[in-house]
Amino acid sequence: MIPTPPDNPLAAQLLPLFARLDPAAGAELAALVEQLAAANQAGHVCLPLGARAARLPASPLLGRPGDYAPLILDRAGRLYFARHWHDEERLARRLAALAASPFDVDAACLAGVLARLFPAADPALPDRQKLAAALAVRQRLVVISGGPGTGKTTTVVRLLAALAELSPRPLAMAMAAPTGKAAARLTESVQGASAQLALDAAVRRQLPDSAQTLHRLLGLRPGLATPRHHAGHPLPLDVLVVDEASMIDLALMAKTLDALPPHARLILLGDRDQLASVDPGAVLGELCRTVSYRPDTLAWLARACGALPDGLATTPHALADSVVLLTHSHRFAADSGIGALARAVNAGDAAQALAVLDDAARPDVAWQPGDLAEGLWRARQDYFAAVAAGAAPSELQREFGRFMVLAAERRQVDACNRAVEARLEAAGRKSPERDNYPGRPLMITENDYGIGLFNGDIGFTVQRADGLRVAFPTADGGWRDIAPGRLPAHQTVFAMTVHKSQGSEFERVWLALPEAASANLNRALVYTAITRARRDFAVQGSAAVWSAALERAPERASGLAERLAEG
Numbered sequence: 001m002i003p004t005p006p007d008n009p010l011a012a013q014l015l016p017l018f019a020r021l022d023p024a025a026g027a028e029l030a031a032l033v034e035q036l037a038a039a040n041q042a043g044h045v046c047l048p049l050g051a052r053a054a055r056l057p058a059s060p061l062l063g064r065p066g067d068y069a070p071l072i073l074d075r076a077g078r079l080y081f082a083r084h085w086h087d088e089e090r091l092a093r094r095l096a097a098l099a100a101s102p103f104d105v106d107a108a109c110l111a112g113v114l115a116r117l118f119p120a121a122d123p124a125l126p127d128r129q130k131l132a133a134a135l136a137v138r139q140r141l142v143v144i145s146g147g148p149g150t151g152k153t154t155t156v157v158r159l160l161a162a163l164a165e166l167s168p169r170p171l172a173m174a175m176a177a178p179t180g181k182a183a184a185r186l187t188e189s190v191q192g193a194s195a196q197l198a199l200d201a202a203v204r205r206q207l208p209d210s211a212q213t214l215h216r217l218l219g220l221r222p223g224l225a226t227p228r229h230h231a232g233h234p235l236p237l238d239v240l241v242v243d244e245a246s247m248i249d250l251a252l253m254a255k256t257l258d259a260l261p262p263h264a265r266l267i268l269l270g271d272r273d274q275l276a277s278v279d280p281g282a283v284l285g286e287l288c289r290t291v292s293y294r295p296d297t298l299a300w301l302a303r304a305c306g307a308l309p310d311g312l313a314t315t316p317h318a319l320a321d322s323v324v325l326l327t328h329s330h331r332f333a334a335d336s337g338i339g340a341l342a343r344a345v346n347a348g349d350a351a352q353a354l355a356v357l358d359d360a361a362r363p364d365v366a367w368q369p370g371d372l373a374e375g376l377w378r379a380r381q382d383y384f385a386a387v388a389a390g391a392a393p394s395e396l397q398r399e400f401g402r403f404m405v406l407a408a409e410r411r412q413v414d415a416c417n418r419a420v421e422a423r424l425e426a427a428g429r430k431s432p433e434r435d436n437y438p439g440r441p442l443m444i445t446e447n448d449y450g451i452g453l454f455n456g457d458i459g460f461t462v463q464r465a466d467g468l469r470v471a472f473p474t475a476d477g478g479w480r481d482i483a484p485g486r487l488p489a490h491q492t493v494f495a496m497t498v499h500k501s502q503g504s505e506f507e508r509v510w511l512a513l514p515e516a517a518s519a520n521l522n523r524a525l526v527y528t529a530i531t532r533a534r535r536d537f538a539v540q541g542s543a544a545v546w547s548a549a550l551e552r553a554p555e556r557a558s559g560l561a562e563r564l565a566e567g
């Protein structure tokens with residue numbers, strides 16, 4: 001069955017095993033396994049075979065839904081590794097069950113609570129944030145998707161307060177995010193938003209004061225087959241809020257749903273237009289593909305919220321009444337270049353996006369001319385000045401967060417980092433013989449539970465009396481030093497890939513495009529890069545590659561959206 005050892009590590013591992021299970025399986029099946037493994041590596045959950053599905057050779061390796069076989073071919077001709085098929089099937093079933101069992105809530109009673117928590121300037125105008133909160137009180141599942149500054153955090157704090165006010169008993173609530181960095185950001189923004197609300201002490205006590213990583217919440221550890229919390233031992237929670245849901249892959253989302261007790265509410269927050277997870281799946285995007293409400297729910301919502309937005313669809317759907325899109329950014333003014341550019345990019349309107357970039361009346365978005373490495377070096381001089389002045393890690397972090405170069409490809413990131421380090425060497429601020437130097441910013445690239453550092457964590461190298469140390473922020477707002485020799489895998493981070501930037505924001509962002517368009521360069525990647533910028537965004541590269549990226553919509557093969565559409 002194995003003609004040549006395949007490049008793909010998963011296929012290399014599976015093929016010898018499959019050959020033992022079915023010695024008669026031929027080269028065609030081996031080729032399919034390789035293709036499926038490669039598709040998974042590119043983020044697809046399955047391999048759509050189309051007409052080829054009808055001509056597959058019979059083999060005990062290949063089963064139909066419900067069969068016990070390592071490969072599953074579904075009715076629509078999609079080929080899955082069994083693990084992914086089961087995750088997808090289970091996730092769709094659990095989501096549909098949550099969506100179909102609303103609580104019985106008195107709309108008039110809720111209306112008073114919402115009017116207080118969402119004091120709109122004009123009550124006759126529809127307020128999607130209020131709509132999201134009303135649904136979160138009625139539904140067990142609510143997915144709130146919106147771009148930066150559309151008020152996801154503001155809304156979630158208020159809706160948690162509404163839940164606490166209306167509950168006859170104190171509720172156990174928790175917040176989580178897929179990465180430590182995103183959890184820290186969620187903690188900070190929820191604390192900020194709740195401090196602005198006048199709340200009863202009893203209500204405030206129920207609000208979660210910090211977020212943790214989803215892995216920690218579920219008790220997922222490398223080497224453990226099942227997490228600590230699962231259907232047989234669910235989380236002791238009434239309400240779970242999960243932020244940055246676009247970063248959650250199929251398997252982790254399935255585990256999250258498994259661990260949720262049957263009576264609990266799940267509130268997913270994220271931006272459906274952002275890049276999907278690194279691992280297979282595009283769960284948030286698929287959950288938000290169809291947004292619809294049942295007619296009787298719309299009547300209930302009108303009683304609870306007042307005016308509703310126009311044009312809410314009533315298409316029958318398994319997730320009807322469970323998805324809300326927040327569309328108005330409170331961060332970017334209507335005429336902001338970043339907002340206009342993000343809209344054009346999402347719409348795949350390359351001409352409009354070019355016009356916005358070229359518009360001198362929108363100085364917050366522009367082309368970045370000249371040599372990237374030289375520009376990056378100059379843009380980082382304030383950071384280097386803080387390093388030279390012996391600034392504390394918190395100050396380095398603040399300075400560092402003012403700017404970031406994002407690139408589509410890893411090799412561009414490596415080139416940027418090398419170019420900056422070569423200049424530091426030329427300036428005598430880094431020894432060519434040593435990797436570490438004061439001010440080296442670095443990003444952890446693997447989880448290390450022993451030392452408590454996780455993929456995506458960023459630390460700053462500082463000179464201490466006894467040598468160089470790398471300072472990392474702690475969950476309680478402090479810092480801790482780690483000796484460089486104890487660090488798990490890491491890399492210098494004067495630039496990072498757009499993928500690695502998810503969940504972070506910087507004042508100024510430059511997106512470095514590659515020389516040529518590629519399959520990975522699509523509008524979700526460009527949108528994600530733009531929306532990392534709080535103040536200014538610039539693109540380095542050619543208009544041709546920029547336009548090619550916008551013409552490419554992100555595509556991930558999966559059956560989830562179809563399962564949910566079937567109801």
Ligand SMILES: Nc1ncnc2c1ncn2[C@@H]1O[C@H](COP(=O)(O)OP(=O)(O)OP(=O)(O)O)[C@@H](O)[C@H]1O
Nearest residue numbers: 129146147148149150151152153154155189330331
């Ligand atoms: N309805 C509103 N009226 C006025 N200001 C609002 C409203 N909703 C949110 N804001 C303000 O807009 C800003 C962004 O809100 P928030 O942080 O809740 O958005 P977000 O969607 O969570 O953003 P991000 O995901 O980028 O963190 C905050 O300063 C917040 O106070």
